[in-house]
Amino acid sequence: xxxxxxxxxxxxxxxxxxxxxxxxxxxxxxxxxxxxxxxxxxxxxxxxxxxxxxxxxxxxxxxxxxxxxxxxxxxxxxxxxxxxxxxxxxxxxxxxxxxxxxxxxxxxxxxxxxxxxxxxxxxxxxxxxxxxxxxxxxxxxxxxxxxxxxxxxxxxxxxxxxxxxxxxxxxxxxxxxxxxxxxxxxxxxxxxxxxxxxxxxxxxxxxxxxxxxxxxxxxxxxxxxxxxxxxxxxxxxxxxxxxxxxxxxxxxxxxxxxxxxxxxxxxxxxxxxxxxxxxxxxxxxxxxxxxxxxxxxxxxxxxxxxxxxxxxxxxxxxxxxxxxxxxxxxxxxxxxxxxxxxxxxxxxxxxxxxxxxxxxxxxxxxxxxxxxxxxxxxxxxxxxxxxxxxxxxxxxxxxxxxxxxxxxxxxxxxxxxxxxxxxxxxxxxxxxxxxxxxxxxxxxxxxxxxxxxxxxxxxxxxxxxxxxxxxxxxxxxxxxxxxxxxxxxxxxxxxxxxxxxxxxxxxxxxxxxxxxxxxxxxxxxxxxxxxxxxxxxxxxxxxxxxxxxxxxxxxxxxxxxxxxxxxxxxxxxxxxxxxxxxxxxxxxxxxxxxxxxxxxxxxxxxxxxxxxxxxxxxxxxxxxxxxxxxxxxxxxxxxxxxxxxxxxxxxxxx
Amino acid sequence: xxxxxxxxxxxxxxxxxxxxxxxxxxxxxxxxxxxxxxxxxxxxxxxxxxxxxxxxxxxxxxxxxxxxxxxxxxxxxxxxxxxxxxxxxxxxxxxxxxxxxxxxxxxxxxxxxxxxxxxxxxxxxxxxxxxxxxxxxxxx
Numbered sequence: 069x070x071x072x073x074x075x076x077x078x079x080x081x082x083x084x085x086x087x088x089x090x091x092x093x094x095x096x097x098x099x100x101x102x103x104x105x106x107x108x109x110x111x112x113x114x115x116x117x118x119x120x121x122x123x124x125x126x127x128x129x130x131x132x133x134x135x136x137x138x139x140x141x142x143x144x145x146x147x148x149x150x151x152x153x154x155x156x157x158x159x160x161x162x163x164x165x166x167x168x169x170x171x172x173x174x175x176x177x178x179x180x181x182x183x184x185x186x187x188x189x190x191x192x193x194x195x196x197x198x199x200x201x202x203x204x205x206x207x208x209x210x211x212x213x214x215x216x217x218x219x220x221x222x223x224x225x226x227x228x229x230x231x232x233x234x235x236x237x238x239x240x241x242x243x244x245x246x247x248x249x250x251x252x253x254x255x256x257x258x259x260x261x262x263x264x265x266x267x268x269x270x271x272x273x274x275x276x277x278x279x280x281x282x283x284x285x286x287x288x289x290x291x292x293x294x295x296x297x298x299x300x301x302x303x304x305x306x307x308x309x310x311x312x313x314x315x316x317x318x319x320x321x322x323x324x325x326x327x328x329x330x331x332x333x334x335x336x337x338x339x340x341x342x343x344x345x346x347x348x349x350x351x352x353x354x355x356x357x358x359x360x361x362x363x364x365x366x367x368x369x370x371x372x373x374x375x376x377x378x379x380x381x382x383x384x385x386x387x388x389x390x391x392x393x394x395x396x397x398x399x400x401x402x403x404x405x406x407x408x409x410x411x412x413x414x415x416x417x418x419x420x421x422x423x424x425x426x427x428x429x430x431x432x433x434x435x436x437x438x439x440x441x442x443x444x445x446x447x448x449x450x451x452x453x454x455x456x457x458x459x460x461x462x463x464x465x466x467x468x469x470x471x472x473x474x475x476x477x478x479x480x481x482x483x484x485x486x487x488x489x490x491x492x493x494x495x496x497x498x499x500x501x502x503x504x505x506x507x508x509x510x511x512x513x514x515x516x517x518x519x520x521x522x523x524x525x526x527x528x529x530x531x532x533x534x535x536x537x538x539x540x541x542x543x544x545x546x547x548x549x550x551x552x553x554x555x556x557x558x559x560x561x562x563x564x565x566x567x568x569x570x571x572x573x574x575x576x577x578x579x580x581x582x583x584x585x586x587x588x589x590x591x592x593x594x595x596x597x598x599x600x601x602x603x604x605x606x607x608x609x610x611x612x613x614x615x616x617x618x619x620x621x622x623x624x625x626x627x628x629x630x631x632x633x634x635x636x637x638x639x640x641x642x643x644x645x646x647x648x649x650x651x652x653x654x655x656x657x658x659x660x661x662x663x664x665x666x667x668x669x670x671x672x673x674x675x676x677x678x679x680x681x682x683x684x685x686x687x688x689x690x691x692x693x694x695x696x697x698x699x700x701x702x703x704x705x706x707x708x709x710x711x712x713x714x715x716x717x718x719x720x721x722x
Numbered sequence: 723x724x725x726x727x728x729x730x731x732x733x734x735x736x737x738x739x740x741x742x743x744x745x746x747x748x749x750x751x752x753x754x755x756x757x758x759x760x761x762x763x764x765x766x767x768x769x770x771x772x773x774x775x776x777x778x779x780x781x782x783x784x785x786x787x788x789x790x791x792x793x794x795x796x797x798x799x800x801x802x803x804x805x806x807x808x809x810x811x812x813x814x815x816x817x818x819x820x821x822x823x824x825x826x827x828x829x830x831x832x833x834x835x836x837x838x839x840x841x842x843x844x845x846x847x848x849x850x851x852x853x854x855x856x857x858x859x860x861x862x
């Protein structure tokens with residue numbers, strides 16, 4: 069099976085190189101037969117990449133520890149489920165996963181464009197995809213081969229890092245990767261459009277689903293990552309502005325900006341240069357995200373350590389970045405729009421401002437991430453920044469962005485009139501003001517929470533207005549009762565209302581983040597049996613302690629009775645786990661979640677007399693982050709549901 | 723250039739300038755010094771006092787004392803490169819899982835020169851990843 073896997077990889081690599089060579093020859097000789105063969109080679113590539121992946125999965129499932137990668141990330145005691153997911157636990161497997169998924173995506177593109185080979189840009193799309201695949205397959209067949217042998221057969225593997233033995237960990241890396249990889253497709257379309265000079269919005273139309281779907285995957289990946297950090301790392305939060313978290317957040321920000329201005333280009337045929345810049349940047353930062361984890365240049369909880377791959381990624385990223393810049397500069401004159409903004413008070417301009425803000429946040433996040441690297445060289449100062457920097461800089465930017473989310477649908481395309489503004493703004497502004505006053509009287513006095521909550525109300529009301537107005541209009545038009553008109557409206561205009569649901573999800577997330585960061589309570593202490601610890605309206609009493617063996621780990625668990633406002637409110641049971649193959653124990657969080665707040669308990673220490681050290685956190689409104697995230701994902705998927713009608717059905721433009 | 727475009731450009735420039743200012747302010751208000759043990763103990767008494775200090779060093783074996791009831795941890799760290807340069811560390815709070823003698827720790831807090839003691843507000847222990855070691859030796 070090892071040979072089979074190796075051979076499959078080599079074949080996949082050969083097919084990718086062959087495809088590149090055939091496509092290039094076909095383009096130079098202008099010979100369709102070469103192009104056709106180059107196109108078909110990509111199917112072969114996908115086949116062999118799939119076989120290689122199956123081989124690696126098989127080696128994990130059958131405990132083949134002579135393979136270095138399998139021995140490093142699995143052992144006999146590991147549950148079957150995690151054996152399969154250990155596939156992408158390390159860097160070699162995750163690279164194979166990258167190549168495999170990209171090969172499948174490529175095959176899908178190849179199939180969807182099978183009738184379009186005559187179109188001049190299609191071969192270039194294939195060429196970009198084949199080149200990217202060749203890069204990954206080059207790494208996989210040389211410096212990062214997952215089928216490399218140890219030279220001996222160890223009795224057992226080293227096991228999977230216990231922190232990765234968590235359900236969130238199964239979907240977090242692959243969804244993030246699906247997002248990263250997905251943006252390769254629009255990137256390929258953009259490059260091909262520039263190479264052949266077909267600079268209209270066709271490439272955007274054709275890749276809209278890829279964009280939004282990749283964005284959805286990136287969103288899922290980031291949210292699952294936060295959730296995993298929250299329940300597994302045990303420090304009481306979900307986001308630490310860790311370099312690798314930032315590395316996934318930066319492409320998300322740029323991609324979000326891109327999705328917004330893509331709409332403008334489709335509608336108004338402006339911002340063409342801008343969109344090219346954004347898609348190139350998105351792809352570069354998707355690679356950057358993959359790179360950062362492997363480079364070892366920054367200290368992070370996710371780091372794979374210095375893997376020696378950083379240099380290769382750096383070269384590839386540089387090629388992509390400068391190639392992209394070169395092409396944009398070359399086609400700059402053709403890309404320049406004949407139309408311009410007609411008014412600074414228009415929906416287009418709010419999109420432009422939202423873009424500037426998204427990029428500003430992306431930039432400040434990037435700046436803070438690499439600041440430790442550049443600070444000494446540039447400033448001669450041994451300065452570094454961490455969490456407080458990101459919070460201080462990004463919070464006001466996010467709040468302005470939130471405000472724009474509310475303003476945008478209130479402002480018409482092209483040029484908004486004063487009347488139109490007054491009419492649309494009045495109700496949401498009043499609602500937001502009333503909410504602010506109520507919150508202030510209720511004790512929310514700090515500037516940021518008060519602003520965040522009242523802006524949330526503002527945005528939510530504008531979105532509800534959109535839903536209400538649309539439903540009433542439809543109901544009048546069709547004669548349907550309101551409760552059938554509403555879902556039909558959502559379905560008919562799903563691209564638009566999907567977008568609003570994403571925005572509503574954002575509002576819900578903002579509420580969750582504000583509550584859990586501004587009103588977080590924390591305490592810690594050591595208890596003997598029978599003693600209690602207090603936090604906010606909670607009291608926790610240490611009742612019981614037990615230890616037992618469970619599969620590949622020893623578990624020590626304390627049981628505590630929870631009292632809220634003096635009334636019994638169930639029990640909570642934090643654990644410490646000692647995995648057979650791990651050097652240090654892990655902390656298992658015990659959570660009591662309600663819609664209002666999370667009670668979050670960890671037990672970082674157990675003393676010789678079974679006295680336990682507890683760390684207790686109360687995170688108000690935190691669950692709304694996950695709820696809002698889910699809404700964002702649902703909205704995003706809704707916006708790209710296929711039309712039942714056949715092609716050409718662009719009847720429901722935003 | 724059209725008036726509307728001009729106005730928009732002015733607004734964009736204002737935003738960009740605002741962001742630049744926010745970043746500048748962010749660095750100067752939240753930045754901390756990142757130093758080695760030698761740099762902290764050997765510095766002029768006047769330097770590195772205007773903002774927080776982050777320092778990394780190695781935990782000296784046999785110096786760790788922990789009062790679990792009080793959550794009071796004291797130990798000595800030495801410079802990563804120079805064993806002779808050491809300072810005492812006092813930290814109140816929960817001890818990270820990866821903390822143990824000879825491990826590299828990253829502290830943030832302030833330094834008291836008279837007693838050669840570092841008062842740490844945060845304590846991070848770097849886990850000696852079993853993977854990265856062999857990966858390191860692999861190739862470059």
